[in-house]
Amino acid sequence: MSTQTLLRLMVLAVSALIMSCSGNNEAGGGALSGDAASRVYVAPGEKDEFYNFVSGGFSGQLAVYGLPSGRLFRVIPVFSVDPEKGWGYTEETKPMLMTSHGFVPWDDAHHPDMSQTGGVADGKWVFINGNNTPRIARIDLTDFRTKEIIEIPNAAGNHSSPFSTENSEYVVAGTRFSVPIPQEDVSIQQYSEKFKGALSFVKVDPKSGNMNLDFQLLVPGFDYDLARAGKGPSKDWMFMSCYNSEQANTMKEINASQNDKDFIVAINWKKCAELAAAGKGSMMNVDYAHNVYNDETHSASHTMKKQVRVLTADDIKGALFYMPTPKSPHGCDVDPSGELIVGGGKLATVIPVMSFSKMLKAIEGGKVDKMIAGIPVLNYKECLAGEVQRPGLGPLHTEFDGKGFAYTSFFVSSEIVKWSLKDFKVVDRVPTYYSIGHLCIPGGNSTKPWGKYVIAYNKITKDRYLPTGPELTQSAQLFDISGDKMKLLLDFPTIGEPHYAVACPADMIMKNSKKMYQITENKHPYATHKEADTRVERKGNEVHVYMTSIRSHFAPDNIEGVKVGDKVYWHVTNLEQDWDVPHGFAVIGANNSEALIMPGETCTIVWEPKKAGVYPFYCSDFCSALHQEMQGYVRVSNGGSGQLTWNKR
Amino acid sequence: MKYFMLLFTALWLVACSGNNGESAENKSFMEAQQPKKTYGKIQHVDIGEGIDGTMSKAGKEIFDMKCNACHKYDERYVGPALGKVTQRRTPEYVMNMILDTETMIENDDTVKCLMQEFLMKMPNQSVDEKDARNVLEHLRDHAKSAQ
């Protein structure tokens, strides 16, 4: 069957599916009994069983939901500015969004992955990739804030990222777009000769979580798509899928779908890391940003780094192989035992399951079909554990329940298919509404899945919700997988595009959740630790207001002596030391956002008044019965001495 | 919002015998009215005859950072003046106001009445027991030198 016919067939299948379902709500929900409702009902005041961290896709953020209720608790700003939280607007957070291209206020965030200890999710950090301007962010799960963002040089479209190794020694970053390395002004026709792929290994400090770009592998210019680290016996290896082995540079939907098989790259990262540490390869001049948020100063710093170690196939002989895999693979998922590697070929008619032990034998026995740019291509059959026959159309991604079953999402036929890891036979299938992308089982990518639910992250919602104009909500669906048959329990709407997600038991994270920041430990250079120290200082045309907030007043709250043309820095310290008492700070005409200041924290908003007058500022987060009284005035003059006065405490 | 609601619940539950700050010298609940029962986790505090100057000094540091935005010594501010609080309240009451604020606000009738007057719930400022004891010493020191 030609690709053309296959594609046409798939389109037909999708439309048939959508049509047949849109008129028949029974299949999607109407037939559900009250039983399903009680399974997802979390009574008022009670708490959910799991946290679900869902990427916001093109929103650039990370959303936090509870399961099984599907309730949204928080949107953590990561790669996109968020005026509600001052993210990217306060002086403290602006450096987080700096890159080699300057300040970048948006990205496309795809794959959250949780830090692991011994192959099990440990609830410390979530890593997530920024696709468009290649970056990896680390989110701290004690206060649900982004603490670090590292840019990935030589990459373009950081898609195959940031999957973590068994003890989060490394997170990986494979490039979706190959580009000239180093960048240069060449003809796009020179793709196959000039364009290369960079696969980056970012080392994670086990204590602080700090990330450091350790080394990059320079590989042929394919499109690197998804990855998963090995575990148990395969723990030293990283597996990464890639397509466009044709190296097409135009109309990829056709031209990158010619070959019968593309590849899963098998990388012995442990060996590569040792070779890199021993000085193999060479240092290359690059420019990339490394931004770190400091918990003590409540402020971020931005540094540009200049070099990266690059290794080529010649430098790492015996540590890099290609395993053929049927057709334009997406998922590349390792089962809880670490022995099976499941490919998800978007255009494949089977699900290939590769065997780690057979792969090692094939390497040992030299079962190599050919070499590509110095990289051995192993024989498909020699590495194959088995194939799941007639699974569905467009297999994408697989997770595991820890009870011997795998669950694969099928985009084209819009379903989840459950199959046995013993005999690779399909045992159950359920439709999703509609066109599922990734799926998630709590811990389903680890050695210890909590196999109670599978969640589908869908690409299309069509008729499932009240319409909201041309742009509809995106959504997820929760299925019970505790029995033999998967059972739909709940649809819930999501922000942005719910691209992928991780989930873990709530108590793992709840017990470490911070309630506030200690004011005694606040080392912000402009912090005001007591009301007696509040003041206003002039440095040329800069005015620094050292302000405090506590229920329900600002100190100072009357300021005079500011001049048109001054740049006013409002450094507001929240003196509260109790849970759930943030204060806001907003001043008329500010060209940025509010500041939302947590107890014990200091935030800075810059304000440049343009006309003389007396202007109010106020607390924007309802904090007490006297919240409406929490306000003040600043007087702005044309000229004058600029001598500052304020009401002293 | 949580606090707001709590506040009003509390308001309806207690009947208070008058309203004023420390400056008002009439006979009211503000004066020497000891709570019958000691609420909160501190059931007994040992205090010495004199004042421990070192403790008082350490207590002032904490007071300036965590209390002074709401409490002055001689004037009513966001909360009651505390310059002579140790003359009208027991050491246990003061310690529990600092360390177990929530319990006091929920149970102690004196505090419930103060809330009616000051229209807000005093926040727990996350002070540890040693620091709270130092703050108490500082307040005792202040009351003594003010005499």
Ligand SMILES: [Cu+2]
């Ligand atoms: Cu406020």
